[in-house]
Amino acid sequence: MTKRKVDTVKLLSEEEMLEIKLKRHRWYKVGMVYLVLLLVSILAIGPFFFGLLSSLKDNPLEWPPKLTVNQLKPANWVAAFRLSKAGCGKGFFGEFAPGAVIPFQVTYQVPAGKEPVIPQVVVPKRVPGTAGAALLIEHYAADYFRVSAVQEVKRESLADHSIRVTYEFTIHHTGDVVCDRLPLDITVPLGQQFVGATIDPNRPNERLGRVQSWNNLTAGVIPYIFYNYHRVFSENYSRTTGKNLFTSWIRNSFIICIARVLTNLLFASMAGFALARLKFRGKNTIFLLMLFSMMIPAQVTFISNYLVLRDGVFGLSRIFGVNTLLNSYSGLIVSGLVSASSVFIMKQFFEGLSSSLEEAARIDGASTYQILFRIFLPLAKPALGALTILTFQGVWNEFFWPLVVLTSPQDRFTLTIGLLSFRRMYGVAFDWGPILAGSVISALPLVVLFVVFQRYFVEGISFTGVKG
Amino acid sequence: MRRSIKEKTAPYVLLSPYLFMLFVFFGYAFLRCFYFSFTEYDLFAPPQWVGFKNYLNLIQDFQFGLALKNSLQFAVIVTTLQTVLALLLAVILNQKIKGIRFFRALYYMPSITSSAVVTLIFMWLFQKKGLVNYLLTSLKNGYRIIAVFFGLLLMFQAFLVIGEKLKKRPVSCFEPSYLFLAVVLSFMVTFFLVKTGIVTMVEGLPPVETVWLNTKKIWPRNHRLFGISYPLGSIMLLNIWTTAPTFMLLYLAGLQDIPKELYEAAAVDGATKIKTFWYVVRPQLRNITFLVVTMGLISTLQMFDQVAIIGDQAPLDAVITLAYYVYINAFPSSVSPKIGMASAAAVFLGLLTLIIVLIQRIVVNAGEGD
The missing domain is CATH 1.10.3720.10 (MetI-like)
Known part of the structure; x- marks a missing residue:
C-alpha cells in the first residue's frame, strides 16, 4: 500500500518536471526571438539614432565617435542657464547685454615638477558658421568686453604629484549695445592639460590642446542644446529677398x-x-x-x-x-x-x-x-x-x-x-x-x-x- | 432604361482631371521624348532633325557605357538583396508575441524618410572619420573578444545539444531555446573575461581609414569590390536598407494570408522548418515575389536621387547612372543643354526597363511550369 503511494508521487513529480522544463523552453524561445528582433532593430534605426544624437554635437565627425553628448548633460544645462542669466537676465534664450558680469571657472592640470601658468583669456572676434552669417552680426562682443584678473582659487596635489589648479575670472560688458553672442578662447602653454570648466568647451583640443574654445557663453539653454538647429535657422537667409x-x-x-x-x-x-x-x-x-x-x-x-x-x-x-x-x-x-x-x-x-x-x-x-x-x-x-x-x-x-x-x-x-x-x-x-x-x-x-x-x-x- | 446625356458623359467628366494629366504630362511627353531623341535641341532654338545621330553618339559615349554598367549592376544586386532581406525581415516579424507591432514600426522607419535625408546621413557615416570606419576599426582591434564570444557560443550550444541527444530526445542543432541560453552565457563569460583583462583589445593597430567617397576625377581601379566602386557600393547598401522595409510589409501581408493548415500538414509530415519554408511558404508567396521584383527593378533602374545628392563628393564615373546621365545632359552646369542626347538616353532607359521587366516575367512564367 505505502509502496504504491510513493510510486504515484514520484511519477507525478516527473511529469511536473517535464512541464516546468517545457515552460522554461518556451520562455527561452521567446527570449531568442526578442534578441533577434532587438539586434535587427539596431540595424534598422541605429543610423537615425546616431544621426539624431550627433546632430546635437559640436563636431559630428569626432573621432572616436561617442554616444555621450555634452549638450545632453544636465550639468551643462544648468551652467548654460546661469551664464545666460548673468549675461542678460534671461536663462533660455540669452545674449550679452550691457552691464553683464559673467563669472567663469576653469581647471587645468600639470605633470609633477611643473608650475602651472595662469591662462590667457580672450573674447575673439569669431565669425560663426559660413561667411554669410557674419553679415548679420552688428556688434561683436570682442569690442565691448573687459576680463578681470585671472585668479587662482584652488590647488590640489594628486596621487602622482601632478597639480590641479582652478582659476576664476569674470567677463564684464563695457559698452551700451547688446551683442548676440559671447565667444571665448582660453590659451595655456603646451603640456598644461584642460580638466574642466563652468561649462564644457565646444572645442576642447584646439592647437594640440593649448586652446579651449567656446562658441557662445551666454547662448541660453535652448540655443546651447540645439546649437546646430539654431544655426540651420539663423545662418541661412536669401541674398535677394532676405527671407529666412x-x-x-x-x-x-x-x-x-x-x-x-x-x-x-x-x-x-x-x-x-x-x-x-x-x-x-x-x-x-x-x-x-x-x-x-x-x-x-x-x-x-x-x-x-x-x-x-x-x-x-x-x-x-x-x-x-x-x-x-x-x-x-x-x-x-x-x-x-x-x-x-x-x-x-x-x-x-x-x-x-x-x-x-x-x-x-x-x-x-x-x-x-x-x-x-x-x-x-x-x-x-x-x-x-x-x-x-x-x-x-x-x-x-x-x-x-x-x-x-x-x-x-x-x-x-x-x-x-x-x-x-x-x-x-x-x-x-x-x-x-x-x-x-x-x-x-x-x-x-x-x-x-x-x-x-x-x-x-x-x-x-x-x-x-x-x-x- | 434610357440614359441622359449627363449620365453618358459622367465617366469622362469624372476621369477628365486624370486624363488631362495622362495626356499632357505622360502621353504628350512620351511622344515628344521620342521626337527629341531624333533631333538636336538646346531648349531655345527650334529642334533640328538629325536622324539616328544621337543614338550613334550614345553608343560611342564612354560615359554612357559607364552609366549603363553602373545601372545594371545596381539594379540586379540591389533588387536581389533587398528582396531576400525583405522576406527575411518579414519572417522575423511574423510572430505572435507582445510588442511585435512596435518592432514592425521600428523596422519600417528607414522607408519613411526622404532619400535626401537618408543619403546625407549615409554620406556622414561613410566619411573617412565616420562611424563605419570606426566600427571596422573596433572589429579589427577587438577580433580576439569576438573570437572568444563565438567560440564560447559554439561550445555552449554543442554542449546543450549533445546533452539532449544523449537523452535520446529529438533536437535540432539550432534549437532556439538553447541558442538563447548559449548567447546569454557566452556574453556573460566574455564580459567577465574582458573586465578582468584576460581577453583584451589589440593595441597599436592603425585605425581603418577606408576612403568611401572622394573628390578626385576618377575612382581608383584598386578600390573596387567585384568591380563595384566603393561609392556605388555604399549607395547600394543605403538603397537596400531603405527599400527592404517597404517590401517587407508586402511579404508580411502575404505570410499572414497563408492558411495555418498548410503549416500543420507540413509538421505532421515531419518537414523541418527550412523544408517547410522552401516547399510550402515560398510557392505561396510567388505572386508577391513577382510584384516585389518588378517594383524593385523599375525603381532601381531609375536611381537618381542618391547620385545627385552625393554629387561632386564622389567621382562621376564611379556613381553615374542612366537616370543621372539623362539629367546632366539635359541640364549640364556649364555647356548648353543636349536635349537630343538626353532624350535618346531616356528612351533607352525606358526600353531597358520594359525589356528587363518582360524578361523577368518570362522567367517567372517558365519557373511556374515545374
Missing part, C-alpha cells in the same frame, strides 16, 4: 504637400470610381495606358514636362497673368494634380465594394455623381486615409522633379532641394552639424505622421500591392 531660407523651405514643402494631397484625393477618387464601377468606351485602353505610365521612368517625360511648365501649360497660365510655371508652387501642383498610383489605389478599393448599394441607389434614381459623392466616398475612408499618407510622404520626399522645376531663387526650394544646397554649402567644409540638424527637422513631420497613423501606412502599402 529654412523656414521658407518648410513652408513650401507643406503648402505643396497639402495642395497635392487634396487634389489627389478628389481626382483619384473620381477617376478610380469611373474606372472601377462605370462602363464606357475606352475604359480598358485608359487603364492599360495608366499601367504603362507607371512603368516608364520620369526621366523619359521630364524634358517635355519642363517645357510645358516653362510655357505655362500651352499658355493657359497667361489667363492668370503668369508667364511661366517654373520656380513656383503652382508649377509643382499642376504637374502633380493626380498620379497614376493614386488612381490605381482608389480603383482597387472601389472594385472591392459590393455593388448592391450602387444598384439600390440607381433604382431610386440617383445619378452617377450622387452615387460617388454620397455613397461611395463616405465608405472609402480607409482608402482615403491611406492615400493621404502615401501622397503626403511621396510629395514630401520628392526630389527629382522639384530639382528640375525649382532652380532659383533659393527661397522657392522645397526641403529636399534645400538639403541638397546645404550639402553643397556645409559639406565642403565638413561642417556636418547643420546638415544633420536640417535632415532631422525635415524627417520629423513624417516620423510624427507615421507614429500617429501607423495603421494607414501599413494599409496603404498593401493597397498598392497585394490586393491587386
Whole structure:
C-alpha cells in the first residue's frame, strides 16, 4: 500500500518536471526571438539614432565617435542657464547685454615638477558658421568686453604629484549695445592639460590642446542644446529677398504637400470610381495606358514636362497673368494634380465594394455623381486615409522633379532641394552639424505622421500591392 | 432604361482631371521624348532633325557605357538583396508575441524618410572619420573578444545539444531555446573575461581609414569590390536598407494570408522548418515575389536621387547612372543643354526597363511550369 503511494508521487513529480522544463523552453524561445528582433532593430534605426544624437554635437565627425553628448548633460544645462542669466537676465534664450558680469571657472592640470601658468583669456572676434552669417552680426562682443584678473582659487596635489589648479575670472560688458553672442578662447602653454570648466568647451583640443574654445557663453539653454538647429535657422537667409531660407523651405514643402494631397484625393477618387464601377468606351485602353505610365521612368517625360511648365501649360497660365510655371508652387501642383498610383489605389478599393448599394441607389434614381459623392466616398475612408499618407510622404520626399522645376531663387526650394544646397554649402567644409540638424527637422513631420497613423501606412502599402 | 446625356458623359467628366494629366504630362511627353531623341535641341532654338545621330553618339559615349554598367549592376544586386532581406525581415516579424507591432514600426522607419535625408546621413557615416570606419576599426582591434564570444557560443550550444541527444530526445542543432541560453552565457563569460583583462583589445593597430567617397576625377581601379566602386557600393547598401522595409510589409501581408493548415500538414509530415519554408511558404508567396521584383527593378533602374545628392563628393564615373546621365545632359552646369542626347538616353532607359521587366516575367512564367 505505502509502496504504491510513493510510486504515484514520484511519477507525478516527473511529469511536473517535464512541464516546468517545457515552460522554461518556451520562455527561452521567446527570449531568442526578442534578441533577434532587438539586434535587427539596431540595424534598422541605429543610423537615425546616431544621426539624431550627433546632430546635437559640436563636431559630428569626432573621432572616436561617442554616444555621450555634452549638450545632453544636465550639468551643462544648468551652467548654460546661469551664464545666460548673468549675461542678460534671461536663462533660455540669452545674449550679452550691457552691464553683464559673467563669472567663469576653469581647471587645468600639470605633470609633477611643473608650475602651472595662469591662462590667457580672450573674447575673439569669431565669425560663426559660413561667411554669410557674419553679415548679420552688428556688434561683436570682442569690442565691448573687459576680463578681470585671472585668479587662482584652488590647488590640489594628486596621487602622482601632478597639480590641479582652478582659476576664476569674470567677463564684464563695457559698452551700451547688446551683442548676440559671447565667444571665448582660453590659451595655456603646451603640456598644461584642460580638466574642466563652468561649462564644457565646444572645442576642447584646439592647437594640440593649448586652446579651449567656446562658441557662445551666454547662448541660453535652448540655443546651447540645439546649437546646430539654431544655426540651420539663423545662418541661412536669401541674398535677394532676405527671407529666412529654412523656414521658407518648410513652408513650401507643406503648402505643396497639402495642395497635392487634396487634389489627389478628389481626382483619384473620381477617376478610380469611373474606372472601377462605370462602363464606357475606352475604359480598358485608359487603364492599360495608366499601367504603362507607371512603368516608364520620369526621366523619359521630364524634358517635355519642363517645357510645358516653362510655357505655362500651352499658355493657359497667361489667363492668370503668369508667364511661366517654373520656380513656383503652382508649377509643382499642376504637374502633380493626380498620379497614376493614386488612381490605381482608389480603383482597387472601389472594385472591392459590393455593388448592391450602387444598384439600390440607381433604382431610386440617383445619378452617377450622387452615387460617388454620397455613397461611395463616405465608405472609402480607409482608402482615403491611406492615400493621404502615401501622397503626403511621396510629395514630401520628392526630389527629382522639384530639382528640375525649382532652380532659383533659393527661397522657392522645397526641403529636399534645400538639403541638397546645404550639402553643397556645409559639406565642403565638413561642417556636418547643420546638415544633420536640417535632415532631422525635415524627417520629423513624417516620423510624427507615421507614429500617429501607423495603421494607414501599413494599409496603404498593401493597397498598392497585394490586393491587386 | 434610357440614359441622359449627363449620365453618358459622367465617366469622362469624372476621369477628365486624370486624363488631362495622362495626356499632357505622360502621353504628350512620351511622344515628344521620342521626337527629341531624333533631333538636336538646346531648349531655345527650334529642334533640328538629325536622324539616328544621337543614338550613334550614345553608343560611342564612354560615359554612357559607364552609366549603363553602373545601372545594371545596381539594379540586379540591389533588387536581389533587398528582396531576400525583405522576406527575411518579414519572417522575423511574423510572430505572435507582445510588442511585435512596435518592432514592425521600428523596422519600417528607414522607408519613411526622404532619400535626401537618408543619403546625407549615409554620406556622414561613410566619411573617412565616420562611424563605419570606426566600427571596422573596433572589429579589427577587438577580433580576439569576438573570437572568444563565438567560440564560447559554439561550445555552449554543442554542449546543450549533445546533452539532449544523449537523452535520446529529438533536437535540432539550432534549437532556439538553447541558442538563447548559449548567447546569454557566452556574453556573460566574455564580459567577465574582458573586465578582468584576460581577453583584451589589440593595441597599436592603425585605425581603418577606408576612403568611401572622394573628390578626385576618377575612382581608383584598386578600390573596387567585384568591380563595384566603393561609392556605388555604399549607395547600394543605403538603397537596400531603405527599400527592404517597404517590401517587407508586402511579404508580411502575404505570410499572414497563408492558411495555418498548410503549416500543420507540413509538421505532421515531419518537414523541418527550412523544408517547410522552401516547399510550402515560398510557392505561396510567388505572386508577391513577382510584384516585389518588378517594383524593385523599375525603381532601381531609375536611381537618381542618391547620385545627385552625393554629387561632386564622389567621382562621376564611379556613381553615374542612366537616370543621372539623362539629367546632366539635359541640364549640364556649364555647356548648353543636349536635349537630343538626353532624350535618346531616356528612351533607352525606358526600353531597358520594359525589356528587363518582360524578361523577368518570362522567367517567372517558365519557373511556374515545374
